Amino acid sequence: xxxxxxxxxxxxxxxxxxxxxxxxxxxxxxxxxxxxxxxxxxxxxxxxxxxxxxxxxxxxxxxxxxxxxxxxxxxxxxxxxxxxxxxxxxxxxxxxxxxxxxxxxxxxxxxxxxxxxxxxxxxxxxxxxxxxxxxxxxxxxxxxxxxxxxxxxxxxxxxxxxxxxxxxxxxxxxxxxxxxxxxxxxxxxxxxxxxxxxxxxxxxxxxxxxxxxx
Amino acid sequence: xxxxxxxxxxxxxxxxxxxxxxxxxxxxxxxxxxxxxxxxxxxxxxxxxxxxxxxxxxxxxxxxxxxxxxxxxxxxxxxxxxxxxxxxxxxxxxxxxxxxxxxxxxxxxxxxxxxxxxxxxxxxxxxxxxxxxxxxxxxxxxxxxxxxxxxxxxxxxxxxxxxxxxxxxxxxxxxxxxxxxxxxxxxxxxxxxxxxxxxxxxxxxxxxxxxxxxxxxxxxxxxxxxxxxxxxxxxxxxxxxxxxxxxxxxxxxxxxxxxxxxxxxxxxxxxxxxxxxxxxxxxxxxxxxxxxxxxxxxxxxxxxxxxxxxxxxxxxxxxxxxxxxxxxxxxxxxxxxxxxxxxxxxxxxxxxxxxxxxxxxxx
Numbered sequence: 001x002x003x004x005x006x007x008x009x010x011x012x013x014x015x016x017x018x019x020x021x022x023x024x025x026x027x028x029x030x031x032x033x034x035x036x037x038x039x040x041x042x043x044x045x046x047x048x049x050x051x052x053x054x055x056x057x058x059x060x061x062x063x064x065x066x067x068x069x070x071x072x073x074x075x076x077x078x079x080x081x082x083x084x085x086x087x088x089x090x091x092x093x094x095x096x097x098x099x100x101x102x103x104x105x106x107x108x109x110x111x112x113x114x115x116x117x118x119x120x121x122x123x124x125x126x127x128x129x130x131x132x133x134x135x136x137x138x139x140x141x142x143x144x145x146x147x148x149x150x151x152x153x154x155x156x157x158x159x160x161x162x163x164x165x166x167x168x169x170x171x172x173x174x175x176x177x178x179x180x181x182x183x184x185x186x187x188x189x190x191x192x193x194x195x196x197x198x199x200x201x202x203x204x205x206x207x208x209x210x211x212x213x214x
Numbered sequence: 215x216x217x218x219x220x221x222x223x224x225x226x227x228x229x230x231x232x233x234x235x236x237x238x239x240x241x242x243x244x245x246x247x248x249x250x251x252x253x254x255x256x257x258x259x260x261x262x263x264x265x266x267x268x269x270x271x272x273x274x275x276x277x278x279x280x281x282x283x284x285x286x287x288x289x290x291x292x293x294x295x296x297x298x299x300x301x302x303x304x305x306x307x308x309x310x311x312x313x314x315x316x317x318x319x320x321x322x323x324x325x326x327x328x329x330x331x332x333x334x335x336x337x338x339x340x341x342x343x344x345x346x347x348x349x350x351x352x353x354x355x356x357x358x359x360x361x362x363x364x365x366x367x368x369x370x371x372x373x374x375x376x377x378x379x380x381x382x383x384x385x386x387x388x389x390x391x392x393x394x395x396x397x398x399x400x401x402x403x404x405x406x407x408x409x410x411x412x413x414x415x416x417x418x419x420x421x422x423x424x425x426x427x428x429x430x431x432x433x434x435x436x437x438x439x440x441x442x443x444x445x446x447x448x449x450x451x452x453x454x455x456x457x458x459x460x461x462x463x464x465x466x467x468x469x470x471x472x473x474x475x476x477x478x479x480x481x482x483x484x485x486x487x488x489x490x491x492x493x494x495x496x497x498x499x500x501x502x503x504x505x506x507x508x509x510x511x512x513x514x515x516x517x518x519x520x521x522x523x524x525x526x527x528x529x530x531x532x533x534x535x536x537x538x539x540x541x542x543x544x545x546x547x548x549x550x551x552x553x554x555x556x557x558x559x560x561x562x563x564x565x566x567x568x569x570x571x572x573x574x575x576x577x
Contacts, residue, residue, distance in 0.1 A: 011337075015330050017243040018323045033392070037425055044424035044454035051453040061472055112458065119460035123486060126493040133496075134517040183509050186525040188555055190507045193529030194394040195337060196548045199344055201397065205540045208401035208433065208532050 007202035048073060080104045148174055229254045230311040231262065231285075231302045236319040239288060241330075244323030246290040251302050251313065253285050258306040264289065269297035269318055294322050339554070344547030351543030359542055364503055364521030365534045371501045372409050375476035381416035382406070383475040385466055385491065387482020387506070388422045388459060391429055394529070395507045399482035400426075400433050401532030402505070406479065407437035411446055418469060419452040422462045427454040463487035467494040474498050480515065481505040481528065492518035505531065 006028070013025035052066035060066075079102065084091035086105040095103035135146045154160040155171025200206035231251040239246035249264060259282045265274040266289060280287050292298055297318040304311045351357060375382050384406060386399035403419070410417045419434060421427040431452040438447035455465045467490065470478065478495040480488070481504065488504075488511040495502050496518050504515035505523030515522045523531060526548065533541030 015327050015334055016325055017241060017327045018325050019243050022243055029392075040424035040428050044421075044427050047427060047452075047454040048456075051450055054450050112461075115464075116458065116460040119464050119490065120486065122490055126489045130489055130493055130514065130517045186509055186512070188552060189524075189526030190509075190529075192340065192548050192551050192555075193398075193507070193526035195340055196344060196544050197394050197398055197401075197529045199341060200541065200544050205348065205544065206401060206532065208404040208536070 004202055004204065007198065011198075011202075045073070076104070076107060079107065227256075228258065228304055228306050228309050228311040229256050230304050230313040232313065234300060234302050234313045234316040236298070236300045236316040238319065238321040239290075241324055241327040244294040244321055245292060246288055247292050247298060247300075247319055247321050249287045249289065249300055249302070249316070251285055253283070254304045254311070256304065256306065259304055260307060261305050262287075263303040263305055263310075265301040265303060265312075266292075267299050267301075267315070269299070274301060292321055295320060340547070340551045343550050343554075344544050347546040347550070348540050348543035350546075351539040354539070357539075357542050357546050359530075359534065359545060362523070362527050362530065362534055364505065364523045364527065365531055367501070367503060367521045368406065368535065369409070371477040371503060372406070372413055372415060374501060376413040376415045378476045380476040381418050381473055382410055382477045382479070383418045383420075383466075383470060383473070383495075383500075384479040385420060385482070386426060386430060387480075387484055388462060388487065389426075389483035390423045391425045393483050395483040396423075396426055398529045398531065399505075400429055402479075402481055402528075402535065403430060404433045404437045405532060405535040407434045408441045411438040411441035411443040414443075414446065417451050418473065418475060420455045420462070420466055420469060421452065422455060422457055422459075424454055424457070427452065459485065459487055460490075463490045466491055470495050470498050470500070475500055478502045479504075480519070481523065481531075484508055484511045484515075489514040489518060495519075 009028075010025070013021050016022075049070065052070050054060075055063050055066040079093065079095060082091045083093040083095040083103055086103055087096075087101065090103075095101060095106075131149075134142065135149065136142065151167065152171045152174060154163070155168040160167040160171070197206065231254050233250075233252045235250050236247055239248040251262075253259075261282055262280040262284060263276055264278045264280065264287050266277045267274045277289050277291060278287055289298075289300075297320050299318045300316045302313040304313070347357070372382065384403055386403055387393070387396055389396045391397065407417060409415075417434065419430055421430055431449075434452050435444075435447050438444055455462050469475075470491075471494065475498075478491075478500045480491055480495075480502070484491070484506050485508065488506070488508070492502060492504060492515055502519035503521045503523070504519040505528040506512060506515060507525050507528055509525070512522065512524060516524075530545050530548070533545050
C-alpha cells in the first residue's frame, strides 16, 4: 500500500508543478531519503565490521588485511567525528603533528583521491586489452566493429585527412547517424522498460525487490 | 533643462519595441512572469533592458537584460499575488528608447503542467497495453517471449559454478535504490539467489549503497527461505563495502582474484568502473553475465563479458527467469508499445519527408 501511494504520488508530482505538491515531493526525495540513508549506513558499517571479523576469525585468505580495513575504519571514523573536517573547523582531537596535518580533508586529498585516481588510470590498460579482444575479427559483427573503429580512429587524427580527404566527415557520419540511431533504439527500450518496471512495482505485480516472489 | 530633454527626445531616432505583453508563466510553480515583445526594427539596437514596476510604487527597477535578437524574457524574481507591469528599454550605442508599459499582471502556481501532456498520454496508452496483456496472461493465454541468450545462460552458469565447487559473484550496480536499474537488478538477484539456494552454490554480493545493502540482504534471505533453504542463508553473503566508486571497484577486483568465482553477474547501473570489473573478471576465467541500461557502458560489457543484457532486457529478466504469467504479460505490453512507437516514427518520417516534396502539385 505504501509503495502504491508513494509511487502514484511520484508520478502525480511529475505533472503537478504546484508548490504544495513539489515541497512534499522534495521532502520525500531529499529529507526522508537522507534519514533512511543515515540509518542504513549504520547497518552498512555493521556489515563491514562483521564481514572482516568473520574473515579474521576464520583466518580466511589474506585475513591480515582485514585488520588494516578495520583499523582504517576506526581511525578515519575517530578523525571524522572528533578531529574536524579541516583546520578551519577543528574538532576536539588534535589533527596535526608540527607541520604534518591529518585532518579528514587531508586524508581524503592525500589518500582517497590518489588511490581512486590510480584505479581510474588502470582503465587505460583495460581498454587496450578489451580493444584487442574486441578487434579480433572472429565473426561478421566483430569485423564490422573493427572496421568502424578503425575508420573512427583514423578519422580523428590528421593522418586520416591526409590519406583520404573525406575520411573525417565519414567518421563523423558513423558517429552521428548509425551510432545515434542504435543508441536511440536502446534508449526507447530503456524508457519503456523503466515505466513497465515502475508500473509492475506500483501495482504490486513485481515483488522480487522486496524479497517476495515475482 | 526641459528644453534640452525635449530636443534629445525629438532627435532620438531609435524605435522602441512594441506589443509588450506580460503574463503569468504557464505550467510552473509560480514566482515567474513571462514577457514577450515585438523587436525594434532599428538595426543599431545593442540590447533590451527589462524594467519592472510594482503596483503602488513609482520606481522602475531593472530586472534583466536581453540580447538584440531576443523577444522574450522570464522574470523569476517576482512574488505570487503581487501585481507588476513592465517596460522594455531599447539600448543602442548612443541612446535608449522606452516601450509603452504593459498591462499589470500577477503570477500564481498552476495545478497541471500541460507541457507534460504528451508524456501523460503516452504513459496512459502504455499502461492500458500492459494491463490488457496482464489480463490476457491471467486468462492463461500463452504469450510468446523471444529467447534472451544472456538469461538462458544463467542456469548453465550456475550449474558450472556448482560443478566446480566455486561461488557466484553478483554485483547489482553502483547506483542507489531509487534507480530503476537497481530495482530490476534486485529482482534478478532474487531469482539467482533461489537457484544458488537450490544448488547449494556460494553466493557473494558486495554492495556500494547502504540502502541497497539492506534491500539485497532481505531479497537473498527471502529467496533462500522461498527455496526451502533458510538454513543455508549466511549473513556474510551480502555485505556492504564502501560508497567510494573506485574503492568499491578495487574491492570487487580483489574478491574476483582471491575467491575466483565461477560466474560473475554485473547487473545494474555502472559507470567508469564497468570495464575495470569486467576485464578483471575475464582474466579469472569466470563466465560473465552483464546487464545495464547505461548506454555508454554497454560496449565495454559486450566486449569483456560472455553475455550482456542490453537495456530493456535488464527489465525483462526477472519475468523471463521466473516465467510468472503476470510479469510476462507486462513484457508483452512493453513490446507492443515499442511497435507503436516504431509505427509513429515511420509515419512521422514519411510525413516529414513528403511535406518537403512537391506532392501537392500532383493533385
